[in-house]
Amino acid sequence: MSLSEKLKNHEARVGVIGLGYVGLPLVVEMAEAGFEVVGIDSDPRKVTEINEGRSYIGDVKTETLAALVKAGKISATTDPSILAELDTVSICVPTPLSKTKDPDVSYILSAVSSIKKHLKSGQLIVLESTTYPGTTDELIRTELESETFQSGKDFFLAFSPERIDPGNKTHGTRNTPKVVGGITPRCTELAVLLYSQFIKTVVPVSSARTAEMVKLLENTFRSVNIGLVNELASMCDTLGVDAYEVIDAAATKPFGFMPFYPGPGLGGHCIPIDPHYLAWKLKAHDFTARFIGLASEVNQKMPALVVEKVADGLNHHGRAVKGSRVLALGVAYKKDVSDMRESPALSVIHQLVERGASVSYHDPYVAEMVTEDGAMASVELSEETLRLTDCVVILTDHTEYDISWVVENSRLVVDTRNTTRGLEDRFGERIIKLGAPAGYSQPQVKLAESA
Structure with missing residues (x-):
């Protein structure tokens, strides 16, 4: 039976390498469509959790996973030799940056090395991990091909960027359109056929390189626009204008404007990282991506700006940062998730600690964490905690x-997310808001005594 027939009949045995925020939801969607799915991960803890029907990803319900495991639709292993039994393999491994902001494709190379050892005729390989344009063609194809084993003929290779938004209750794997680009038209055709079995809308493009560029454009667009409004917040601080009021009023224009909002910095698995992949690739062509660099510069300065807001507020009340007790409310990079990857909160906390503050945190989704300043545990959010906090x-x-x-x-609140909107008239100078004038015209509030 051909691969096309197996896919149409849901008789293909499909696999996913990498069982994190991207891979596990993909496994579940494939299994719910009727495929027998094998998840492969080097972390034995994840494999054990899956095989016992327990989810460690917020977007995947344990009861859903458990039912699919019990039905024999999902299994997990650390053994890459299972790849020889699979008809399709989707690669969903991390693609971080090095300390010098260069792409770290070591996880991709490791996955491809395992695939190469077990690659068989007619197999479809799809890379989902975000990377620079040319990775699929220049790196993976070159690694897998030989004189007698060619992509588009003996095996099939494509790129389809993940578009996971952790915690999004509206758009998940199934109803988020999927872009697919293959090395050859036949590669694209088969990849489209695979994903169309469990994703509502699949968008084929002309090549893998185009699909790689699509993902980088999406997140560079967000990075640049967030950089713009973050700089707007600094402008409004200087001019005594509320940046949020400005943005909301501008958003009433029914065309030609899309609202973005300032914050303490960029976080997550995509936006702080992906634009640097594009900038790195362009350097090899003697092209400087100036917007990317400038947006990164602005966004990376935001944690320091937040710390200065804290210092200014404390100073207004006759206190220094050193020796003050500061409570960080929330450490995840976005609301209602536990994901702390690249969270700007970590930088804010570190800079406050470096300036001598005694910092604690509360986050209902992050019970404990390890920072460069040591291990921390979420404290109880109570009146007593707030009373003792400067x-x-x-x-x-x-x-x-x-x-x-x-x-x-x-006694003092520094708001980096505009959550105190509408409270300014009641609480005056207790609130200092990023991108808005401070309410220092009202009577001073006495801060907590030092311990």
Whole structure:
């Protein structure tokens, strides 16, 4: 039976390498469509959790995973030799940056090395990990091909960028359009056929390189626009204007404008990283991606700007950062998730610690964490905690936070997410908001005594 027939009949045995935020949701969607799916990961803990039907990813419900495992639709292993039994393999491994902002494709190369040892005729390989344009063609194809074993003929190779948005209740793997580009038209055709079995809309493009560029454009667009409004926040601080009011008023224009909002910096698995992949690739062509560099510069300065807001607020109340007790409210990179990858909160906390502050944190999704300053555990968010705190810094706008209650029981609040909107008239100078004038015209509030 041909691969096309197996895919149409859901009789193909499919596999996913990498069982994290991208890979596990993909495994579940494939299995729910009727495929027998094998997940492969080097982490034995993840493999054990999956095989016992327990989810460690917020977007995958344990009961859903458990039912699919019990039905024999999902299994997991650390043994790459299983690749020889699979008809399709999707690669969903991390693609971080090195300390010098160069692409680290070691996880991709490791996965491709395993695939090469077990590659068989007619197999479809799809890279989903975000990377620079040319990776699929120049790196993977070159590694897998031989004189007698060619892509598009003996095996099939494509790129289809992941578009996972952790915590998004509206758009998940199934209903987010999937871009697919193959090394050859036949590669594209088969990859489209695979994904169309469990994703509502599949968008074929002319090549793998085009598909790689699509993902980088998406996240560079966000990085540049967030950089713009982050700089706007600094402008508005200087000019005594509320940046959020400006943005919301501009957003009433029904065409030609899309609102973005300032914050403490960029976080997550894509936006802080992906543009650097494109910039790195362009350097080899003697091309400087100036927008990417400038946006990165602005966004990377935001944690320091937040720390200065804290210092200014404390100083206004006669306190120095050194010796002050600061509570970071939220450490995840976005609301209602536990994901801390590249979270700007970590940089804010580190800079405050370096300046001598005693920093604690509360996050309902992150019970404990290890930072460059040591291990920390989430503290109880109570009136007593707030009473003993000199400054609360709102870094993540988790839905469950009662911000009015937080402000009412705090002495000073630095808001980096505009969560205190509408509370300024009641609480005046207790609130210092990123991108807005400080309310220093009202009577001073006495801060907590030093311990």
